[in-house]
Amino acid sequence: MKSKKKKNHVPLRLNALFLSVFFLFSILILRLGYVQIVKGEEYKRTAYMTENVTTKLDSPRGKMYDSKFRVAVDNEPVFSITYTRTRGSSAEDRLESARKLALYIEKEAGEITERDRKDFYILLHPKKAAAKITDSEKKKLSDEEYYQLMLSRITEEEISLFSDQDLEALAIKREMDRGYALTPQRIKVGATLEEVAKVSEHLPELEGVDIKSDAQRSYPFGDSFRDIFGQVKQIPKTRMDYYTSRGNERNDLVGTSFLEEQYESLLRGQKTKIKYVTDKSGNPVGEPTEKDGSRGNDLVLTVDMQLQKQVEKVIENELKESITGKDAYDNRQLKSAYVVMMNPKTGEVLSLAGKEYDRKTKKFKNAPFGNIYNSYAMGSTVKGATVLTGLQQGVIDSSTIFNDAPLTFGDGRQMKSHEYMGPIGPVTALERSSNVYMWHIAMKLSGYEYSQKRFTDHNVEQAFQILRNSYSQFGLGIQTGIDLPSEATGYHTGMSSELAQAMFFSIGQFDTYTPLQMAQYVSTIANDGYRMKPHLLKEVRQPADHPGQLGKLLYRNEPEVMNRLEMKQEYLDVVQQGFRQVMAGSNGTAAWIFKNKDYQPAGKTGTAEIDKKTGLYNKTLVGYAPYNNPEVAFAVVVPEIREDFTNNEIGEGILDAYFDLKKESISKKPLKAEDAVEE
Template sequence: MLKRLKEKSNDEKIRNTMNKRVSFVFGLIVFIFAIVVLRLGYLQIAQGSHYKQQIKNSENITVNESVPRGRILDRNGKVIVDNASKMSITYTRGKKTSQDEVLTTARKLSKLIHMKTDQITDRDKQDYWIQKHPNKSKAMMKHEQSLLDDGSISQEQYDATLHKKITSKQLNSLTDKDLQVLAIYREMMSGSTLNPQTIKNDGVTKKEYAAVSQKLTQLPGVNTSMDWDRKYPYGDTLRGVLGDVSTSKEGIPKELTDKYLSKGYSRNDRVGKSYLEYQYEDILKGKKKEMKYTTDKSGDIINSKVVNPGSRGDDLVLSIDIDLQRKTEKYLKEQISKLRGEGAKNMDNALMVVQNPNNGDILAMVGKQIHKDGSMTDYDIGTFTSQYAVGSSVKGGTLLAGYQNNAIKVGEKMVDEPLKFAGGLQKHSYFNQDGKVTINDKQALMHSSNVYMFKTALKIAGHPYMPNMNLPSDITVAGQKLRKGLNQVGLGVKTGIDLPNETSGQIEPLNNNPGNYLDLAIGQYDTYTPMQLSQYVSTIANNGYRIQPHIGLEIRNATNQDTLGPVKQKIKGNVLNKVNNTKAQINEVQQGFKMVFNEVPGTGYESFHNTDVPSAGKTGTAEVFQDGKPRVNSTYIGYAPINNPKLAFSIVYTNQPVPEPWLNGGDVGKDIINDYFKNKEK
């Protein structure tokens, strides 16, 4: 009996133990199942949209297929920059495509096209030799392989040693056929996965294009398409200002990488890299094609679908009149030749800006750099990127500053006479070097009186002229007042033109240098750009409004035809400021400018007194040095007609011979006025 009870007790113990184990296993299964359910719920509910987007991103790829840029046209709809199509051969590498597979395709392709090999580097050759001779490469690296295996060296150190061991003789063993394959291979490997990379788009022959097209099924990833290049129907006209676009091989220039990558560009995108192409990149760039790729388990592409076909960029219409631009260039070149024939053999720059003074439209901007032999290089960008001492052209701004600071009044008379200061310093006007002539402010502009401007500057400083006076020791405040007046008309500050790299000129310190302060009043100290001169004379012409110049005029929607699409945006010149002068004060300067061009002995009379429509303006001569020898810069600013100005201009010639003889370069301004209004009437 006891034995039977004992056996029963043991059975119960075993049964209880088994029940506990089963319960534990069951509980563990329930626990794991609960975790799985919770995890699935979390993935579906909390992270579902995230993973859906990841799947979408891995399938929908914005491919780097070249899309034509928008065109650039002049204000009359004439195409200045267009796109020329050309045949292209591209390669799209799959996510899991191996280097050996790429190399195999490159070998096949090398039998169909010819590549230039001048861009192949020694490193390219080393990499190719290693891939072509894997067994020899391993044999050369037995010792290093053992060091790599035991962790004594890194993979980078191993690779560096291998490249160093490859000799010139081994590299020279590569045949022309090898180099052809290598040239193709390096292009195929330079692109990112699932993004078409251009293999060849320059000089693709019809035979090559046809041969590749016929073999596409045997060339995985290779495709034939149409690429484009910028073309310029007007040749070199305005070429510098138009700017450049990077090539497909160049991609994003190194100095612009951060800027463009932050905007979502790919490294091998073609982008505007200078001037107009750069300034209006967001407008001119096209919208890239978007593809949806389907891949198998191994990552190979088995299907593709165009989600968005992409489109070319919008068109940019300029304020430039291309016919006026070409005529201005023609007239300026003729004037340069004339001046050189009269003795200006060292003149090295000639620049001109033509604009509408009422809205900031730049109608023409021409620059020429002149070489010793008389040949010329286009320097249109110099109109806003280079600065010069401009001389008496600034005197209208000096008078306005004098009025603003209550230093002089409208119509005020002063005696033009040689000025003598303590310490022996003497200053005088060019037209009156030893006499005394009483003149008013308008006459001071007509005669280009230095003395009137000197006396005005001294009054601004609170030290009216007296013979043998000491010049003020500290002219910091006076310099600020005079410069503020000049700034208001556009001198010494950036104009705000819609082009990169504009300079504000060279503005030197003014504190304990009163002689330089006097020179500032006659344009002999600070330096200005031709664009600033044009903005300045426009401000006087339009009754005191400093307007931002602009070369862009309209943005037009892209169309599939060569016609212009509807206006998407108009580009207007903003009013930057109004001068702090009364209407009477501005009118006084206008009347002085009228006398400069239309009365004897006005300094601009010779060229401008008989323009087809009445014109007004100012001339200037600045003393400069070239290679240690004295020269002069000659400047001309003006507008027409006098009563309702529609056209303003500035002209700068640098390093002309010191008068005499006086070399008159104003005729190009007269030619432009006559030509412009003659065509406007037509």
């Protein structure tokens, strides 16, 4: 009886369930009908009025490490003040926002151009600006022509009357104008905590302004090598087309010089993507969504930053002694010196250093770019190339003797070496730096027989061409190929029909060369005639997963041979022997300072007279060590100095530093990539 009662309840419950489901489905159908029939057109119009817009923001750039895996360029977390403008934003709206923001942050007006000021004047004084154009003129002009004429009639006096507050607002507005609609544009990178606090407090009244976490380049080694690392800036107006053609956007931070520019595609990270939903007017609807980007790849460089700092110290100390010491008056025009050190077998640049002295502030500053862009007459350091040219052209051989005595020509002129040397061969000519020996080579290349005082079949211009073509095999007068955006190639003085000019060419007092070219030249001699491409990039690595580590190796820069000298090894042996005698022979011009060095250097000194009246010279030195198995080559250039040995003393200091650091590293456990720690 009890079980029967339970069975009777089942159909009742099922009926209730079916009724509930029917009721819910009815409500759903009614709602769907309402949406589709009653509200369908309205929702359809709303959907058509919205749009998905995706913008991008830079991610942190890759780091740079030195050859020993020490962090040389890092990213420091900072705050940036940004501005995101809507599509309907007007110039007047941005000016108002800029004026408000100027109350809370400081913005330098250094990059404001004359055109910026004139545009600003028109914005502030539209009626005054329009009054500069007559009605008859306006009728004949297009809108663009009208605006350009208006700009041309705004005077310098009118744009010089802006107050400091106006200029600060202009600097801020200028940044606001640069960005795309709905793309955050950096107004100030590295805002102070006080500025961040003030802006945060007033964000509701600063439409489009925001505060974002950002990264700014930092340099653990201070100013050392910083110029060669390069700069990261917003794209300059003058180079906008160049960068946008490479896929950059107008508001990007990009490398604008040296290594940052050269390896922009590697250092640039994957951008953070910001997605907006906008209405028909282009205004955002709701909050944007962000997808984080990733940091750029890391570079490992060939430069040893510890050696770099030591070289900079040597240069500064030696310059300071020459500028402020007992020879201060004689060296009153001396202000700079440059050094390049590289591995002659691989082309790896180990150090690229320069110092310039400001006589007004009495301070030194780093100027490594002088090695790449400044060119000088290098004097006798090029005599190795002259001897090799003479050997290759067959005008001398390894046993050819010339009498180093004053040369007399038909007009009574005398040309001579710094001392009388008597009969000498090519090795001694290099050891003692004979000018006369080189002049005999130049005369023979010109077809001039000194003993007969007459020309034969050839001419002077041909000698120029032979010498210049030969020098270019060493990298003199042409691009070295270094991995930087640009480099100077020195200055070709041209040709001359005067025999004396060809003779001056043969001793390095005609064309000019850069210190980097001189380093490549001596490296080619040290490396048995193989000219290696100098490079600063050693490796490319993925960003590391954990701090204090290096990421996966993506690329290793292999040594590249640019050319092999068209000369026999026996000819190179002659010059290498002569270079060794310069630093170790009894009459070597640099033996007094290098003779007893256990690292066995070889090289060539140079003095180029640049002003006979004032007695100014360029003092130079090139070399390599050890003589039998070169691992480091170098060039030293000290422009505009009087008789002094600063070039040799700098050469001694940098070689001592290199081999002292080598001894220290041997005594320590070698640092491997997987053990690298950020410093």
